[in-house]
Amino acid sequence: xxxxxxxxxxxxxxxxxxxxxxxxxxxxxxxxxxxxxxxxxxxxxxxxxxxxxxxxxxxxxxxxxxxxxxxxxxxxxxxxxxxxxxxxxxxxxxxxxxxxxxxxxxxxxxxxxxxx
Amino acid sequence: xxxxxxxxxxxxxxxxxxxxxxxxxxxxxxxxxxxxxxxxxxxxxxxxxxxxxxxxxxxxxxxxxxxxxxxxxxxxxxxxxxxxxxxxxxxxxxxxxxxxxxxxxxxxxxxxx
Numbered sequence: 001x002x003x004x005x006x007x008x009x010x011x012x013x014x015x016x017x018x019x020x021x022x023x024x025x026x027x028x029x030x031x032x033x034x035x036x037x038x039x040x041x042x043x044x045x046x047x048x049x050x051x052x053x054x055x056x057x058x059x060x061x062x063x064x065x066x067x068x069x070x071x072x073x074x075x076x077x078x079x080x081x082x083x084x085x086x087x088x089x090x091x092x093x094x095x096x097x098x099x100x101x102x103x104x105x106x107x108x109x110x111x112x113x114x115x116x
Numbered sequence: 117x118x119x120x121x122x123x124x125x126x127x128x129x130x131x132x133x134x135x136x137x138x139x140x141x142x143x144x145x146x147x148x149x150x151x152x153x154x155x156x157x158x159x160x161x162x163x164x165x166x167x168x169x170x171x172x173x174x175x176x177x178x179x180x181x182x183x184x185x186x187x188x189x190x191x192x193x194x195x196x197x198x199x200x201x202x203x204x205x206x207x208x209x210x211x212x213x214x215x216x217x218x219x220x221x222x223x224x225x226x227x228x229x
Binding site for chain 1: 162
């Protein structure tokens, strides 16, 4: 089934550790995004990539980095995790090119991260 | 800068009653508007969207929304809710249909039997 796969689904991490959340899509969408979801704050954009090889900062980029080496993969790295990064992280994609744009975001199932 | 306000954080409603979830946005340019639904322990999925044309937009599961440019609103409505509509609903805005999408804080809809 086509879609977005995120891993891990859940992780408990000690503060100061490095962590990479993986995101892979098989829809050949050119744009990908990372959001964090926190109660009462909705979804906040961390980083995005409009096409392979380019990335940009969202609303809350500090403490996170991303890379987009190819169309399908968009990993999110926490170089040194802190408790305030405890959240549910969602990867999303959109097909924003080639005249097929619908404006719709397609989401993964989320990765629940707890930093102690 | 774009922003989205959802005035009601929680909305309880009895089964088969109508519901309206409110959404207001701020932007200095033309926008595209979306409503997403999130069922428990799942990702978000699109309910409906406004890109252009008719200001009344119909989506899945019997939901509809009306774009009001003068009031900068995009309220979501359903004439008769079901238990299965219990979920978190997010309003979202982007300045182009494939630019960064900004989400509101969400409204938790609880349908009471």
